[in-house]
Amino acid sequence: xxxxxxxxxxxxxxxxxxxxxxxxxxxxxxxxxxxxxxxxxxxxxxxxxxxxxxxxxxxxxxxxxxxxxxxxxxxxxxxxxxxxxxxxxxxxxxxxxxxxxxxxxxxxxxxxxxx
Amino acid sequence: xxxxxxxxxxxxxxxxxxxxxxxxxxxxxxxxxxxxxxxxxxxxxxxxxxxxxxxxxxxxxxxxxxxxxxxxxxxxxxxxxxxxxxxxxxxxxxxxxxxxxxxxxxxxxxxxxx
Numbered sequence: 458x459x460x461x462x463x464x465x466x467x468x469x470x471x472x473x474x475x476x477x478x479x480x481x482x483x484x485x486x487x488x489x490x491x492x493x494x495x496x497x498x499x500x501x502x503x504x505x506x507x508x509x510x511x512x513x514x515x516x517x518x519x520x521x522x523x524x525x526x527x528x529x530x531x532x533x534x535x536x537x538x539x540x541x542x543x544x545x546x547x548x549x550x551x552x553x554x555x556x557x558x559x560x561x562x563x564x565x566x567x568x569x570x571x572x
Numbered sequence: 573x574x575x576x577x578x579x580x581x582x583x584x585x586x587x588x589x590x591x592x593x594x595x596x597x598x599x600x601x602x603x604x605x606x607x608x609x610x611x612x613x614x615x616x617x618x619x620x621x622x623x624x625x626x627x628x629x630x631x632x633x634x635x636x637x638x639x640x641x642x643x644x645x646x647x648x649x650x651x652x653x654x655x656x657x658x659x660x661x662x663x664x665x666x667x668x669x670x671x672x673x674x675x676x677x678x679x680x681x682x683x684x685x686x
Contacts, residue, residue, distance in 0.1 A: 461614075465612070487671050488671035488672045497679070498679055498680075499576070499662055499664075499677030499678050499679045499680055500615075500662070500664075500675075500677040501677070502674040502675070502676075505672055505674075507671075507672065545614065545615065549671045549672075559605075559617060559620065559630075559669070560617075560675065562607075562614045562615040562616075563614055564612060564613060564614035565614050
């Protein structure tokens with residue numbers, strides 16, 4: 458079945474780069490996502506990448522996709538204390554009559570940023 | 573801005589009670605979702621709805637039902653609450669089931685069943 462794996466914890470110092478990794482199993486996934494959850498809040502979409510891309514950059518965020526290894530990463534440059542949150546990797550899959558709107562989420566990586 | 577609101581942030585119920593969790597979105601989205609979030613398990617889809625009165629089971633529908641009588645409102649019902657349904661419940665909505673379309677999440681309802 459479909460599965461998305463990511464490590465549960467990451468700790469970095471303020472100003473360093475953070476790299477959060479994710480692996481997924483469904484080779485038919487065409488979109489992969491990164492969501493952020495701040496304490497006490499719902500999830501917020503950070504970025505997504507289409508499977509025919511191998512990199513996407515958006516300000517401090519860089520997403521790398523290795524489709525052959527089914528590996529996705531999120532790099533946050535110059536990590537700030539405000540980046541402390543849980544980061545979820547998610548893949549969309551073809552199901553429910555051909556839609557991709559249903560997402561399979563990883564368990565989330567808790568990023569702690571130390572001053 | 574899209575807004576997804578959930579009726580309660582915190583709820584405490586007793587085993588066997590019938591529980592209603594309400595979710596409202598204000599962006600005329602076709603699709604609405606209910607997830608539960610548990611430590612170490614991430615988010616798991618309970619049910620979703622792609623239109624008024626239409627619903628589909630997600631990955632863990634057992635013990636839950638849903639109701640979508642109006643486009644903006646999606647209710648999750650626990651017919652007879654049990655302690656293993658203690659969890660954080662997140663509602664989401666989206667404008668399309670096509671890939672690359674954002675799901676917008678509410679703040680969550682933390683339900684404790686005693």
